[in-house]
Amino acid sequence: MKKITSIILGIFLSLTAFSQKVVYTDVDKVNEAKTAGIFHFEFDNTYPLTEINKVADYYTKFFTVISTPISTGGTAVQITLVEDTEMARKVTLRFFISLAVDQIEIMGADLKTTEFVDKFIQK
Helix, strand or coil: CHHHHHHHHHHHHHHHHCCCCEEECCHHHHHHHHHHCEEEEEECCCCCHHHHHHHHHHHCCCEEEEEEECCCCCEEEEEEECCCCHHHHHHHHHHHHHCCCCEEEECCEEEEHHHHHHHHHCC
């Protein structure tokens, strides 16, 4: 029983120690962001700026990404759709998956990335 408890505790600690966080910052203007096709996020410092830019380079046909370091050590990321198409909106999910983003925080709640894209990026 002691071993099982130790294993569970170890898994929990490793998950929390290496947790990655992405926050959607357009909370007060969700509809405007969806209409304009411009979305703002804050990635914590576990996502290197160079990696965000490298992954973004694969999707320039669908959207542009402007990433800027912020004082908290993370990165502010703006995603702007090149064309307002359903495909461009769907491809944002690939961007997040490529960066291993499992959840996106909005208004203090964590949503699975697929659920977030369906609710806040897709029309």
